Amino acid sequence: MKINHNYQKLPGSYLFSTIAKKVAAYGKEHPEAEIIRLGIGDVTLPIAPSIVKAMHEAVEEMGHAETFRGYAPDLGYDFLREAIAKTDYQRLGCEVFADEIFISDGAKCDCGNIQELFSAEAKIAVCDPVYPVYVDSNVMAGRTGEWDETFGRWSNVIYLPCTKENGFVPELPKETPDLIYLCNPNNPTGTTLNREQLKVWVDYANAHDAVIMYDAAYEAYIQEEDVPHSIFAIDGARSCAVEFRSFSKNAGFTGVRLGFTVIPKELVREGVSLHSMWARRHGTKYNGAPYIQQKAGLAVYGDEGQREIREQIRYYMRNAKVIYEGLKKLGYEVFGGVNSPYVWLHTGERSSWEFFDELLDKAHVVGTPGSGFGPEGEHYFRLTGFGSYENTVRAVERMKGL
């Protein structure tokens, strides 16, 4: 075998590509339908003024010999790494240093690539349901065994069910995983682990030599005091956790592209520093995030930038509330939406895809079928607060009598 046949094991296409195709086909057949998209986790508010200003300045710098910048440092410019360490971590009392921060073009790439640091024998555990990239990237690396069509599960993946029955708090697994993917606040359920619940996992990982892959892409939406903004707010995390962060959801960078990964220097497995391994990967397979984007990232940490992005987050959270409260009134069982822009609703008797089709056809609203995030997501459905306020209100209106 000379090609990587693991790719063929992936059932169907990537979830959001499938949705995009379905919606495009529907739109073509029904050109009159005003479709409201609350499906993909894409933002809609424009980039904030102080960030736009910073990008203009950086573009201008690139156009003059005295200020032109070529290759960026592999791991990111110090100005950004320092701003992140200070604002996102040290200010909150988390011990994270600038040289433990790896700047990249986004958390999706980092989440997808991180598994390369581990052997094909490493066993993964994932929350079910969860963001599909964690599993899919491990499928491509041949780490997940065989696909079981009946149960919609991989034979060699440890699933951690997160359902309304357990309050969306995963139980510790019976079998010990090497890698544990946690997304907090969770995508798609919008639910969270609080400090105490997360501490359980940190202690477990340290006790079992596992590594937690902690995706904190939605931390900016946390409203409640006892939900940690970083896994490094938990004692012991420095020896067992990697954290992924994104500028996509807090500052609207989905089309700008910027993210970062934190790997503490204490994180060592089999005598090898994962920090060094990731640095080597950056040096060999990556060429640094663009200067323009890194200056945009720096502007996010400015006083004005912080004020502006908080306003955007308030806007999206108001939408999430409209959906949450509106659907509750319509009799749906709803979850999430409090520390997250995602509202997770139960579809009752209908399957997730049946609900998707009906919602698109009758209400012209696009959401995301829960089953696309894992077998335990069946009979659930994700709606996002990332639309415009007006569209969000209209979408909920249209869902009456669905």
Add this chain to the structure above:
Amino acid sequence: MKINHNYQKLPGSYLFSTIAKKVAAYGKEHPEAEIIRLGIGDVTLPIAPSIVKAMHEAVEEMGHAETFRGYAPDLGYDFLREAIAKTDYQRLGCEVFADEIFISDGAKCDCGNIQELFSAEAKIAVCDPVYPVYVDSNVMAGRTGEWDETFGRWSNVIYLPCTKENGFVPELPKETPDLIYLCNPNNPTGTTLNREQLKVWVDYANAHDAVIMYDAAYEAYIQEEDVPHSIFAIDGARSCAVEFRSFSKNAGFTGVRLGFTVIPKELVREGVSLHSMWARRHGTKYNGAPYIQQKAGLAVYGDEGQREIREQIRYYMRNAKVIYEGLKKLGYEVFGGVNSPYVWLHTGERSSWEFFDELLDKAHVVGTPGSGFGPEGEHYFRLTGFGSYENTVRAVERMKGL
């Protein structure tokens, strides 16, 4: 084994990181030394005016609700894919279609990631010397066997020597590889394969079911008529080749970040389309190149953009000529420099690193040791035309009597 121990097989650090550290240390010890950097292949001219204008416009669009763009299409915006297909391929008579072009944040990432589409058993062949990313990314995937310190070679890699003895034209290997990496014009030697020489490889790959990974990052520097700008100018390439292209060297995007990969739909191995596999990889592990950068890429194909970048290329090629002619006068054996910004010189008795140290110490000029590109690069040295004209002239002056 739970971590990927292949990473530890990599000897030392990535070549250019090592050079950067050496130069930084020297600069610290000799703060008075005016160091001229002709080492790393980084450009120095600022981004051209029409491209800067396009980026300003795109930044402005991102700042307004009506024109804001979120996630880009996974594989790139059609406007850019179409401009590339038309200008870089169809205009030259190459059969390449827009939907065979995958936009990314750079050729280094693509060159490094492409090996994922193949199994761990696939055997690679590389020119020796060549850009280190091809081998290193395969080392990380466990495809290269063991490192032999004495010969500076991997036990399971097929090396294709390219030296002054064979005119830098690699011979067909005795053992059949699955993947053949070709870089044309070659980095680091600056030498080229002409149409006829490349046709030999295309025919060989088709006859042996091998896939050619064709890195054309330097095609914009080609001056001679019989050197092809794309492998798709060669009959039969559509069934055996992948092509990597970069905006770094033709338009100075080393700090902007944009590149693309071409995978023809005819490229099928073991019944599987590599085009589909790469599309799946993009969908799962990548989130699209930034809108701002893709608009910058589009500007490269505008009339003004084309005129501007040609002027920059002329500027760098004049530098290459200064180095080539200057060193020849000084008695060096020199190669490349005609269809490439790289000049490859023979260091005589001195090893590549001895020459590096001496050049840095006595002339305060930074170059790249040939041995960093493969064992056959020993006793060679790379200098680049990417500096300023003034510095290039000074660097050659300083090399007198070295």
